[in-house]
Amino acid sequence: MSATIARKLAFARRLNWACYAGLLLLFAIWNLFLEGGSLVLWLLQTVPLLLVLPGMLKQRYRSYLWLCFILLIYICASIVDVMMPARGWQDGVLLVLSLTLFFSAMMASRWQRML
Template sequence: MGMAPKPPENTEQAQHIKRKLSVARTLVLATYSGLLLMFTLLTLFKAEPNWPLWIVQVVPLLIFAPGLKRGYHRTYSWLCFVVLLYFTWAVTNTLSPLAYWRDYLAVALTVILFSSAMMASRWRQQWWLWENRH
């Protein structure tokens, strides 16, 4: 079991955590939007769009939109679990001899999304502890 994050000890540390959280949150939102946009554009520009596949790709991500908007640390944690599925799919496609640029892009987006969501979750918990202490 993981260790619970420690709250910042002073205002300077708290402000540093807030800045890191802001950067992580920006990265999460950018890569999250990037994945949604990639899936949508790839579906729209096909000669015969596969809408059921698009729904399967996009709906699991859209479930997290309200929690990401509010900045809940549990939303970031659960998003990490779901992103692992996308990562597995992307890496499998990338290692195929028929790999396309979109597969490499999906790997990059999922790695950045996972890492930034993981850190945003931790820093959000620390910031929450600081806010409730003071």
């Protein structure tokens, strides 16, 4: 049982880091390289995600939980943006990355506490 949970936890952490890096990269491309972006908006989008980075590097389960709470804001905003007529590809990518990161962080937190 413990080996199965450890394997699931390792997969959730890898998925977590991939989606986390993907979100930061998306915000950088969206705001720094594409037309209509701004440095202030990039800071507003990335600073909340960076707040939990030290705890995630130390693999603290509470940091994963806080990341889930922070991601709820991104998920709500991206759902609204996806439903707009003038949506772009970034809105769909943001929704998929946010949801995947939310579920992987939630499960990583749960499995980490079980070990």
